[in-house]
Amino acid sequence: MWCHRLLLLATLAISAAESAGRMNALDGAAIFADLTPREMRNVRDYLTNRPELGLTSARSKKLDKNSILLMELHLPRKHEALRALDRGQARPEREARVVVQFGDQPRPNVTEYVVSPLPIPTSHRRKTFKGDRPIKFESRPMTWAEYAHVYALLEKVALTAHAVLLESTGFAFHNCTDRCLTFSDIAPRGLASGERRSWIMLQKFVEGYFLHPVGFEVLINHRSLDPEQWTVEKVWYNGQYFDSVEELVERYESGEMEKAKLPEHDDEDLFSTYVPRGHSNTRTDKHGPKLVEPQGPRYNVERNFVEYAGWSFAYRVRSSAGLQVFDLRFNGERIAYEVSLQEAIAFYSGDTPAAMQTKYIDAGWAMGTSDYELAPGIDCPEIATFVDRYHYYDTDKPIRYKNALCIFEMTTATPLRRHFNSNFSGGYNFYAGLENHVLVVRTTSTVYNYDYIWDFLFYQNGVMESRVSATGYIHATFYTPEGLQYGTRVYSYVLGTSTRTSFTIKWTWT
Known part of the structure; x- marks a missing residue:
């Protein structure tokens, strides 16, 4: 009798702790939520009304001006966030990180500010870096x-x-x-x-x-x-x-030089387009396989908080770099405090000056703001949950990016685990197998010619995978015979240059 009561009390205690942990995670997800359009407008208005900053429109064609380049969430210190996530204490104040280009100053510079509190800001402070060295104005992004x-x-x-x-x-x-x-x-x-x-x-x-x-x-x-x-x-x-x-x-x-003469342009030549051409062996009179959810989704999305098969996490899309997840837990245990995309770098080589000079560091092109609309059935399954994002970059107001992120569950078409136990007499003793499904959180970054597809995948056995798929167009330069040392001729006057690309994903443990 007493054993049953003690077991019941222990079960109730565990259930209450799990419930409290979930509520802390759900409530704490707001700590990592991207700025809302209202917050962006309020930060803009607050800074614009500070006469000492002298801010003007970012869309003005003047270069010697003071204007906002970028606005995004300023993350709180880790220990402050953990107090709210683990102890149920009050969430830290929401703050905005604002990058301002000061071109109308004796010494033009790029300065970062932290503006708080949100949603109604009343103060700002300059954000300093190691050595308190100023950011050179020549190093600013193109606008x-x-x-x-x-x-x-x-x-x-x-x-x-x-x-x-x-x-x-x-x-x-x-x-x-x-x-x-x-x-x-x-x-x-x-x-x-x-x-x-x-x-x-x-x-x-x-x-x-x-x-x-x-x-x-x-x-x-x-x-x-x-x-x-x-x-x-x-x-x-x-x-x-x-x-x-x-x-x-x-x-x-x-006539003192070697002239170039490109082949006559053919408007019907479709080599650089996405228009289908040639013979396809794939039947088009029947649909291919589709993902279905016969009884609806098995994951839950509440604002920027996601739950699936024991997983829970908060997500955001940082304007400067892209997809991030925070407070990543499996069966209530935190696996990582932060998993986030940091950078994509592509080094090229070639014979033309444009080819040999190209070394793209894509966060410098605000990679996170190039997460354009995802097409149902192509970029993501039709059953996916699509989410709009808002960015404030080289603009005077928040810009809505429709369906810029998607969340969906899919089958991997391979079992999570299986075993066929043969009796070596033409039969078997037993067979066991588990079907494998995975939750996918996906965004894309179209940085000029190439498209990165960013996936964070969550498996039912507690494994998380980060994956990038590169597509779009190659970085091509003009063909010269010497260029064949650095790439491959892909058209009569086009050279596909060789490249080395690397990606950085940050993991922060608890």
């Missing part, structure tokens, strides 16, 4: 305003070289309505501290323009905050370097 001035300068370059471009490519950049050229810019923007010099590569402005370089690249020095002071330092055309556009034109017209 819409700066790209507008790059475009204007390229129009002047293209006007001077109009005959060269038209004769060589059949396309034009200046005053163009049909068969136009566009451009891609290359990073890093210089090889020494304090530089801001970018190689710009012209391409045919057609679908899949990444695969249409035309063999014309220019090096622009755009360090000055006065675009009228920008200069073209080098021109690369068909494997040859020139000190100015005028020198290229002069030598081109005098």
Whole structure:
């Protein structure tokens, strides 16, 4: 009798502890929730009303201005969050991390602020880093305003070289309505501290323009905050370097150089598009396999808190870098405090200056803000739960990214475990197997030509997997015979350059 009562009391105590732990995790998930549109607008209004900051519109075409570049959640200190998660204490105040570009100062700089408390901020403090060294203004990311001035300068370059471009490519950049050229810019923007010099590569402005370089690249020095002071330092055309556009034109017209002549452009040539072509062996009159949930989803999503098969965690999508999960627990036990995407880096090589200079560090392009809309049935199963995200980057207001994250359960089509116990007489003693399902949290990052598909996967046996799939378009440059040392010819005038890509996932234990 007493044993039964003690067992019942112990069971009730365990159940109460588990319930309290779940409630702490659910309540604590708000600690890691991304800023809401209301919070973003309130932070913007608060900082804009601080006369000492002198903030103006981020969308102004001026470069010598003070403006907000980025706004996202500022995470609390780990020990402060754990007090709320493990002891049920009050959650730490929500704060925003704001990156401000101060171009209208005697010494332009990039400064970060922590603004609090949210949702109604009343104070801000400067965020310092090791050594309290200032961030050089030349190291700032490119913005819409700066790209507008790059475009204007390229129009002047293209006007001077109009005959060269038209004769060589059949396309034009200046005053163009049909068969136009566009451009891609290359990073890093210089090889020494304090530089801001970018190689710009012209391409045919057609679908899949990444695969249409035309063999014309220019090096622009755009360090000055006065675009009228920008200069073209080098021109690369068909494997040859020139000190100015005028020198290229002069030598081109005098016939003192090797001219390029691209094949006549065929509008029906679909090689760079996603239009299906050729014969397919896959039947299109019948649907392929589909995921179904006969009785609805087996996972639960409540705001930014997810539960599935013993798992629970909070998630967010950081504007600067991307997907993160916090307070990751399995059967009530914390497995990790944080698992988060930190960086994607791609190093290229090649014969053209754009190819040999390319070393992309994608968080510098605000990789997290490129999580565009996911297509049901392609990017994620139709049954997935789709979630909108909001970002504040190079803008004056929060921007909604519809269906930018999805959550779904899927079968792996392989058993989690199985065994066939043979009796070695044509039969068996027993068979046992467990079907394997996994929960997937997915976002994508479309950073210019390539698309990263980021997956965090949660298995029913307590295993978590982080996975990235790369797709989209290759980073292509103009073909030269010397370029074959660095890549493969993929079209008559296109070289697919070799690359080495690495990804960084951060794990923080408890």
